[in-house]
Amino acid sequence: MTIDNLKSPDLAAPGLTAASRPATALSPDASEVLRLDDLHISVHDGAALAVRGVSLSIRAGEVVGLVGESGSGKTLTCRAALGVLPAGVAVEQGSLSFAGHDLTTLSRRGWESLHGNHIGAVFQDPASYLNPSITVGNQLAEVLRVKLGLSRRAARQRSIELFTSVGLHHPEQVFHQIPAELSGGMLQRVMIAIAICCDPQLLVADEATTALDVTIQAEVIELLRQLREQRGLAVLFVSHDLAVISELCDRVVVFYAGEVVESGPAEEIIERPRHPYTQALLRVASVGDFRRRELQVIGGQPPQVGAEITGCRFAERCPAATAKCRAGDIPPVSVGAQHQVRCVRVHEPQVAGELAAR
Amino acid sequence: MSAAAPAAAQPATPLLAVESLDVVLGRGWRATRVLRGVDLAIEPGEIVGLVGETGSGKTTLARTVLGLVSPAGGRVVFEGTPVSALRGGALRAERRRGHLQLVFQDPLRSLDPDMTVIDIVAEGIRLQGETDRSVIRQRVLGALEKVGLDASVLPRTPGQISGGQRQRVSIARALATEPRLLICDEPVSALDASNRNYILRLLSQLRTALGLSIVIISHDLSSLAGIADRVAVLYRGRIVEDGPVDQVFAAPRHPYTALLMASAPSVRHDRELSPQQVTRTVAEAVALPADLLDSFEDPDACVFATRCAFAAAPCAAQPPLVPAGERHRVACHRHAEWMTLARARTADGRTTEGQLS
Numbered sequence: 001m002t003i004d005n006l007k008s009p010d011l012a013a014p015g016l017t018a019a020s021r022p023a024t025a026l027s028p029d030a031s032e033v034l035r036l037d038d039l040h041i042s043v044h045d046g047a048a049l050a051v052r053g054v055s056l057s058i059r060a061g062e063v064v065g066l067v068g069e070s071g072s073g074k075t076l077t078c079r080a081a082l083g084v085l086p087a088g089v090a091v092e093q094g095s096l097s098f099a100g101h102d103l104t105t106l107s108r109r110g111w112e113s114l115h116g117n118h119i120g121a122v123f124q125d126p127a128s129y130l131n132p133s134i135t136v137g138n139q140l141a142e143v144l145r146v147k148l149g150l151s152r153r154a155a156r157q158r159s160i161e162l163f164t165s166v167g168l169h170h171p172e173q174v175f176h177q178i179p180a181e182l183s184g185g186m187l188q189r190v191m192i193a194i195a196i197c198c199d200p201q202l203l204v205a206d207e208a209t210t211a212l213d214v215t216i217q218a219e220v221i222e223l224l225r226q227l228r229e230q231r232g233l234a235v236l237f238v239s240h241d242l243a244v245i246s247e248l249c250d251r252v253v254v255f256y257a258g259e260v261v262e263s264g265p266a267e268e269i270i271e272r273p274r275h276p277y278t279q280a281l282l283r284v285a286s287v288g289d290f291r292r293r294e295l296q297v298i299g300g301q302p303p304q305v306g307a308e309i310t311g312c313r314f315a316e317r318c319p320a321a322t323a324k325c326r327a328g329d330i331p332p333v334s335v336g337a338q339h340q341v342r343c344v345r346v347h348e349p350q351v352a353g354e355l356a357a358r
Numbered sequence: 359m360s361a362a363a364p365a366a367a368q369p370a371t372p373l374l375a376v377e378s379l380d381v382v383l384g385r386g387w388r389a390t391r392v393l394r395g396v397d398l399a400i401e402p403g404e405i406v407g408l409v410g411e412t413g414s415g416k417t418t419l420a421r422t423v424l425g426l427v428s429p430a431g432g433r434v435v436f437e438g439t440p441v442s443a444l445r446g447g448a449l450r451a452e453r454r455r456g457h458l459q460l461v462f463q464d465p466l467r468s469l470d471p472d473m474t475v476i477d478i479v480a481e482g483i484r485l486q487g488e489t490d491r492s493v494i495r496q497r498v499l500g501a502l503e504k505v506g507l508d509a510s511v512l513p514r515t516p517g518q519i520s521g522g523q524r525q526r527v528s529i530a531r532a533l534a535t536e537p538r539l540l541i542c543d544e545p546v547s548a549l550d551a552s553n554r555n556y557i558l559r560l561l562s563q564l565r566t567a568l569g570l571s572i573v574i575i576s577h578d579l580s581s582l583a584g585i586a587d588r589v590a591v592l593y594r595g596r597i598v599e600d601g602p603v604d605q606v607f608a609a610p611r612h613p614y615t616a617l618l619m620a621s622a623p624s625v626r627h628d629r630e631l632s633p634q635q636v637t638r639t640v641a642e643a644v645a646l647p648a649d650l651l652d653s654f655e656d657p658d659a660c661v662f663a664t665r666c667a668f669a670a671a672p673c674a675a676q677p678p679l680v681p682a683g684e685r686h687r688v689a690c691h692r693h694a695e696w697m698t699l700a701r702a703r704t705a706d707g708r709t710t711e712g713q714l715s
Contacts, residue, residue: 069550069552070521070550169640183412183413184412213411213412213577214411214577214578214579214618214621214622214623215411215617215618215621215633216411217621217623218620218621218623218633219633221623240550240551241551241623242551242625243623243624243625244623246623246624246625246627247623247624247627270625280552281551281552282625284551284552284554284555285551285625289580289583289624289626290579290580290583290607290608290619291583291604291607291608292583292584292603292604293583293584294584295555295558295559295562295581295584295585296555297552297553297555297556297559298552301520
């Protein structure tokens with residue numbers, strides 16, 4: 001795999017929306033943007049495995065949500081997909097591909113040509129990703145000049161168009177403002193404008209709405225929804241709140257202690273969660289219930305990162321756990337179209353009763 | 359103490375009374391009125407939720423109550439003492455009593471990373487004048503026990519314990535001086551959903567067990583609904599609505615409260631109103647007469663008029679808080695009619711029948 005392959009004309013053509021791009025011949029599924037296969041990620045220089053055998057794929061125009069507690073491996077997974085793993089953290093096993101191109105052994109240069117042009121990213125705290133002393137307009141224009149080779153004037157023109165398209169009012173004025181002069185919601189819109197400025201096929205949003213006020217959060221979610229519809233943008237959306245995920249995503253991938261415990265269509269998982277952990281997450285999520293109610297908690301603590309556990313990693317906290325759960329490796333079981341659950345008792349009808357009785 | 363049923367009997371004097379409080383931060387041209395005429399009373403054993411967006415003055419209100427900010431007008435009365443008027447020795451003596459405590463948002467930033475848990479929790483007890491080390495240790499253990507922690511965390515520093523435990527240490531630190539009123543500034547926004555509910559449940563249990571009054575500042579309405587007795591909604595320095603939590607959330611009387619509820623993420627997708635049904639769209643703003651729009655920018659205009667879909671000529675003046683039910687107040691000129699108008703709008707904010715007056 002060389003960089004030249006990545007710069008094949010169909011991928012590099014700027015200005016084309018993902019939907020109108022010709023399909024890549026290499027890709028097994030033409031519209032598949034990102035694919036992770038059996039991904040293992042180690043931390044502390046290989047001392048512990050933080051992500052174990054994660055497989056997922058995202059097609060063009062699809063929004064996939066990763067959900068789980070802090071330390072469940074969802075952020076590491078999306079950092080691996082961006083090629084920005086911190087020092088001491090490495091992909092141990094498995095493969096990563098983007099539009100049919102293998103990225104597992106991609107060089108730093110190769111990643112750089114991918115960033116911006118093909119994959120954009122937005123993180124939790126927009127203020128810490130922007131230079132506080134440069135106007136936000138120039139920070140966006142800089143990306144356009146470096147990545148697309150636009151002239152100063154054209155970059156400015158395009159920046160203002162992009163600011164308008166992410167819903168910033170008075171874009172000309174915003175162009176000349178520094179980050180400290182803008183609110184958190186406006187900064188996140190600036191970050192989204194930077195992330196999508198080279199028309200990428202994939203946007204990775206890691207806790208992108210977590211630090212925002214509810215009203216602003218609703219607006220940012222609405223913006224992502226529009227970008228998906230208008231540009232065919234695929235979004236990998238990470239959040240610890242299942243309610244936020246269910247507002248936006250087509251498919252949900254539930255992480256627990258470094259493993260995917262359930263994945264499937266968002267509606268189905270919200271309506272009929274099959275894994276006891278997903279059910280627990282749903283009980284603690286901000287359900288949008290404004291009546292007085294008992295606030296539920298998930299008893300116990302998740303295992304230490306990298307802990308070696310035989311069998312189900314959730315068994316210790318699971319109300320329905322039996323000896324069978326701790327006996328050996330648990331493979332994912334298919335329970336519907338594209339719906340997989342990693343639970344040995346998923347087909348036992350009495351489990352649902354045991355869980356409901358709690 | 360009949361703390362569990364705060365609404366049953368209404369004592370003559372509230373534990374905390376905030377009376378027409380004005381707070382100005384900054385001087386000269388930088389001066390900003392952060393709080394404007396805020397009235398709020400907290401009864402003993404009551405949990406009050408304070409909601410609003412960033413910059414609405416929630417944190418400033420908490421800091422003013424604690425005496426960290428001095429008000430430009432109005433006063434704060436705690437247990438009958440006007441604490442906002444105290445100066446010098448009297449103020450320091452009041453603070454040492456530790457009857458008012460604050461729990462901060464991010465325990466990683468508010469707890470000293472070099473101090474051990476025992477020193478953090480003991481600090482307030484020492485300030486109260488306690489010198490006997492065995493007594494201090496006993497009181498620290500007692501405070502930790504109330505939040506479900508044991509002696510094993512005593513020698514650790516904040517960096518060595520988990521996020522949920524850190525917030526519990528932060529609460530134990532506040533409880534150590536046996537406060538009457540606990541003010542929690544976004545106590546759960548840095549935590550994941552399970553830990554969030556754990557901390558909220560803990561606060562609710564502490565209220566029952568210790569007869570504490572608790573003010574919880576939060577922007578997560580759904581979790582407040584689970585534990586608060588009353589809720590006060592702040593917008594740009596003013597209380598726009600307050601009342602019993604079930605009444606406010608069952609039938610919000612202010613469009614801003616409705617906007618907050620409509621924006622809250624939900625797994626059910628069965629909201630009554632969408633955010634666009636209560637806020638003015640760009641097209642509507644363009645259609646309004648320019649002088650009317652300008653009048654909403656006036657400092658004396660209704661604080662929500664710049665965003666409200668129902669703002670009309672009278673909204674150029676800030677409405678007073680008027681009763682809207684039992685112990686329920688709202689500051690909106692059109693509180694009786696906006697809900698009907700909102701229902702007549704489509705989910706994306708257009709009016710279906712008739713025109714906005």
